[in-house]
Amino acid sequence: xxxxxxxxxxxxxxxxxxxxxxxxxxxxxxxxxxxxxxxxxxxxxxxxxxxxxxxxxxxxxxxxxxxxxxxxxxxxxxxxxxxxxxxxxxxxxxxxxxxxxxxxxxxxxxxxxxxxxxxxxxxxxxxxxxxxxxxxxxxxxxxxxxxxxxxxxxxxxxxxxxxxxxxxxxxxxxxxxxxxxxxxxxxxxxxxxxxxxxxxxxxxxxxxxxxxxxxxxxxxxxxxxxxxxxxxxxxxxxxxxxxxxxxxxxxxxxxxxxxxxxxxxxxxxxxxxxxxxxxxxxxxxxxxxxxxxxxxxxxxxxxxxxxxxxxxxxxxx
Numbered sequence: 001x002x003x004x005x006x007x008x009x010x011x012x013x014x015x016x017x018x019x020x021x022x023x024x025x026x027x028x029x030x031x032x033x034x035x036x037x038x039x040x041x042x043x044x045x046x047x048x049x050x051x052x053x054x055x056x057x058x059x060x061x062x063x064x065x066x067x068x069x070x071x072x073x074x075x076x077x078x079x080x081x082x083x084x085x086x087x088x089x090x091x092x093x094x095x096x097x098x099x100x101x102x103x104x105x106x107x108x109x110x111x112x113x114x115x116x117x118x119x120x121x122x123x124x125x126x127x128x129x130x131x132x133x134x135x136x137x138x139x140x141x142x143x144x145x146x147x148x149x150x151x152x153x154x155x156x157x158x159x160x161x162x163x164x165x166x167x168x169x170x171x172x173x174x175x176x177x178x179x180x181x182x183x184x185x186x187x188x189x190x191x192x193x194x195x196x197x198x199x200x201x202x203x204x205x206x207x208x209x210x211x212x213x214x215x216x217x218x219x220x221x222x223x224x225x226x227x228x229x230x231x232x233x234x235x236x237x238x239x240x241x242x243x244x245x246x247x248x249x250x251x252x253x254x255x256x257x258x259x260x261x262x263x264x265x266x267x268x269x270x271x272x273x274x275x276x277x278x279x280x281x282x283x284x285x286x287x288x289x290x291x292x293x294x295x296x297x298x299x300x301x302x303x304x305x306x307x308x309x310x311x312x313x314x315x316x317x
Contacts, residue, residue, distance in 0.1 A: 032135040042158030078106025102173035118202025169209025196247035200287030
């Protein structure tokens with residue numbers, strides 16, 4: 001049996017560019033799974049460690065490799081669904097593990113990750129710890145980082161070059177990768193899913209996220225590879241990016257409407273909910289709260305609403 005072997009109802013990987021293989025996460029790559037990229041080149045390189053280990057193992061076997069052959073692991077950002085198996089792969093292969101310098105705190109220790117999430121002193125912290133442990137069993141362990149990449153640095157794998165494009169907002173360290181230029185980009189968590197942008201951490205920033213999406217749009221990629229979609233997006237990519245960006249305005253409009261209808265506190269707006277279609281448990285309520293609060297701060301700053309203590313209103317009295 002292969003390391004971490006499990007089965008899915010779709011092909012475990014597809015070749016998206018010569019020597020570049022998209023390893024699909026289980027459960028249609030939905031959180032806590034995420035896609036990875038394998039670059040089968042002079043330096044066998046894995047980008048992100050969120051895909052199930054069985055998916056990774058089968059892809060390696062298809063290409064005549066095994067887990068021990070991985071020479072380099074690149075992490076796009078600190079989130080658990082992207083660093084998940086990083087330490088296990090490092091221990092098996094002895095590969096280098098590189099990330100953006102701003103990732104270190106969130107990647108290396110659980111305490112650092114929790115601080116980046118902004119949940120350390122929250123009442124649901126202990127519940128969150130148990131939930132994350134259930135999703136990602138090794139998450140309490142320390143993770144190894146051996147080096148860093150810089151914004152716009154070209155990382156050569158041999159015939160394939162990866163271009164690190166620091167595009168924060170989702171998190172402060174979030175980095176996408178152009179593949180042999182920018183016509184094909186691993187968009188990571190500019191993920192083009194129907195949910196839309198996620199910015200529920202202390203180190204998330206709405207305005208910065210919007211700027212990052214606009215930067216991608218200016219690059220005019222022809223293929224976008226998401227961490228949470230099974231297939232790359234080619235047809236209508238620019239339209240998908242625009243719709244993803246427009247989600248911020250749609251959510252803002254919804255918040256303004258809700259305030260005008262009497263949902264005039266952060267707690268009321270959070271419990272509707274406003275951003276998540278539903279809240280499965282109290283931990284997700286925290287992320288809803290974080291995202292709604294960020295919108296409220298911007299709306300106050302832009303003078304679209306008035307704050308009076310813990311209450312908000314859309315018109316001056």
